[in-house]
Amino acid sequence: MKTWQRYSGIILPILVVAALAIWPTITGKAANRETAFTILKAVALASSLNILLGYTGYVSFGHIVFYGFGGYVGLFLLTEQDWSLWNAILAGGLASGMLAFLLGTAILRLRGAYFALATIGINEAMKAFINNFELFGGPTGITLNFSVYKPYGGAAQALQTSFYLAAGLALLVLLLSHVVRTSKFGLGLLAIRENEDAAEVMGVVAPRTKTWAYVLSAIIPGMIGVLFFFKNGNVEPHDAFPLHASIELLVMVMLGGQGTVLGPILGAFAYQGMRGFLVTSDFFKDIQLSVSGALLLLIVLFIPTGAIGWLRQRVPTLRRVLA
Amino acid sequence: MQQLSLLLASLPDGILLGFVYGLAAMGLTLIWGVMNVINLSHGPIIALGMFGTFFLFTRMGLNPYAGLIPVAFVGLLLGILIYAVAVHRVINAPHLSSLLATFSVNMIIIGLGTAAFTTSPYNVDFSAGGFKLGSTTLLGTRLIAALVAMLFTGGLYLFLFRTRPGKYIRAVANNRAAAELMGIPSTRILALSFGLGTMLAAVSGALIATFFPFSILAGGSYELKSFVIGVLGGLGNPVGALFGGLVLGMLEGVIPAFMETSWVPVIEFGLFVIILLVRPSGLFGAKQ
Numbered sequence: 224m225k226t227w228q229r230y231s232g233i234i235l236p237i238l239v240v241a242a243l244a245i246w247p248t249i250t251g252k253a254a255n256r257e258t259a260f261t262i263l264k265a266v267a268l269a270s271s272l273n274i275l276l277g278y279t280g281y282v283s284f285g286h287i288v289f290y291g292f293g294g295y296v297g298l299f300l301l302t303e304q305d306w307s308l309w310n311a312i313l314a315g316g317l318a319s320g321m322l323a324f325l326l327g328t329a330i331l332r333l334r335g336a337y338f339a340l341a342t343i344g345i346n347e348a349m350k351a352f353i354n355n356f357e358l359f360g361g362p363t364g365i366t367l368n369f370s371v372y373k374p375y376g377g378a379a380q381a382l383q384t385s386f387y388l389a390a391g392l393a394l395l396v397l398l399l400s401h402v403v404r405t406s407k408f409g410l411g412l413l414a415i416r417e418n419e420d421a422a423e424v425m426g427v428v429a430p431r432t433k434t435w436a437y438v439l440s441a442i443i444p445g446m447i448g449v450l451f452f453f454k455n456g457n458v459e460p461h462d463a464f465p466l467h468a469s470i471e472l473l474v475m476v477m478l479g480g481q482g483t484v485l486g487p488i489l490g491a492f493a494y495q496g497m498r499g500f501l502v503t504s505d506f507f508k509d510i511q512l513s514v515s516g517a518l519l520l521l522i523v524l525f526i527p528t529g530a531i532g533w534l535r536q537r538v539p540t541l542r543r544v545l546a
Numbered sequence: 547m548q549q550l551s552l553l554l555a556s557l558p559d560g561i562l563l564g565f566v567y568g569l570a571a572m573g574l575t576l577i578w579g580v581m582n583v584i585n586l587s588h589g590p591i592i593a594l595g596m597f598g599t600f601f602l603f604t605r606m607g608l609n610p611y612a613g614l615i616p617v618a619f620v621g622l623l624l625g626i627l628i629y630a631v632a633v634h635r636v637i638n639a640p641h642l643s644s645l646l647a648t649f650s651v652n653m654i655i656i657g658l659g660t661a662a663f664t665t666s667p668y669n670v671d672f673s674a675g676g677f678k679l680g681s682t683t684l685l686g687t688r689l690i691a692a693l694v695a696m697l698f699t700g701g702l703y704l705f706l707f708r709t710r711p712g713k714y715i716r717a718v719a720n721n722r723a724a725a726e727l728m729g730i731p732s733t734r735i736l737a738l739s740f741g742l743g744t745m746l747a748a749v750s751g752a753l754i755a756t757f758f759p760f761s762i763l764a765g766g767s768y769e770l771k772s773f774v775i776g777v778l779g780g781l782g783n784p785v786g787a788l789f790g791g792l793v794l795g796m797l798e799g800v801i802p803a804f805m806e807t808s809w810v811p812v813i814e815f816g817l818f819v820i821i822l823l824v825r826p827s828g829l830f831g832a833k834q
Binding site: 280329337339340348351470512514517527 | 642
């Protein structure tokens, strides 16, 4: 395979994220930066989930648990141990990765709907546990002191830094997603998705491969969690482990096309854009959830491969670019 | 000693609640057993059952227990409608499709419900007296709810084992292809099973509304409880669900006597994950 062809699938995703990162600076509006941050966060989380869902075929209904857990660990280190933001982010990612490793060795034995149910159970058990865990502040959670922002040039500058960090993390997920997809490891994951038993016969060590996919899909959500709650100023059990956010991520991945690098980005854009439109429109404001639900139903019933999958089927020449 | 008296006070209540939880879970597990679909619209349907009681009793003055009949009937029809619109096309697709399809139904119901009823809590002001049992008092509404739940379980059992459509349902659950070869109209039977599942959910919601306040979002926690119970009793085993409900009800009765109530969900969901791992066929299911 020619070199440019090998990397062609990653060009478009990088361009999209780069455009998002510079858009607020060009327009110079703080509101745009908040919008862009939300989209970048959604891109990073959805692309992470895609490594497990799209490549490996395991449906995690509680993926947000890594985001919340990482966020808690990071904020705890920031406030109680006076760690710097960079170290706290790394530690949050590492903690989520380790949690995924421990959980993965146990629950990845379950298949199909049983796995999905177990991930819901883990999310709820974690939320209930943190709610009782005094070290992490119990039901009131952890609130950052305003002085935390001082080393980063004050609150306003810290928000700006957080935004660029979010863009960096989103970029990192996309590179990771692309590397996994084009590697032999990723080929093993795709084989597991198609038929796990056949893959094992062909020499894929399924339990180990699945566990690493789970770990890879958990690290960045942990880091994003630290970043988001640092920017937010506090973390509570209710905000850290919202089950519906897990399902929103699934919707984004489905919308754009599971198992592709570009799909989750497109899905995150479309979902956040649609939500923004519905919430602010006079007509749909009250029933925005119903409209989203009806759209999701139409996609699940009629375009199960998502936008990118549909395009790839219809226009074979686009397959190189829309990896 | 203080713990013992606390236990005596809370355990009977827990057991009575357990029957109602079991009824809700039975709906979920019936659908899973027949068509391997986890119905994520379970919670909102429970909530709709609650609002059914509210409107029939508060607005029309119908006795809540007489109101169960229209609630059950509407629940059945709603389930058949959901099956036809959302589930039928994805019945053979991977699990993700059916999970998301039923979840989109969940979003549609919650969205419309929020627009109609807002998310503020409602309350059905109904009392059926109380019964003294030693030192504790049992609420009449809970006692009757448990009896109704038992009645519905018995009815479901008779239906599944003694009537022709019930036998068809068991045949389709067992082997859909073979059932079709025997001339069983499988699509109609699947729709009927889904309708029965939602009917049980709606009825349990209608019962819960007689003793707890509720909102359109209230179904979510009962849906999660139904997952736990379904796994405890073995997914696909309706009678196991009743026992699972009892176990959960007892846990909710026993745990507060020994530690903070906020630990209840930690233990419930921890148990849930452990049972999924160790015995996915459930405590009362046959060993696979």
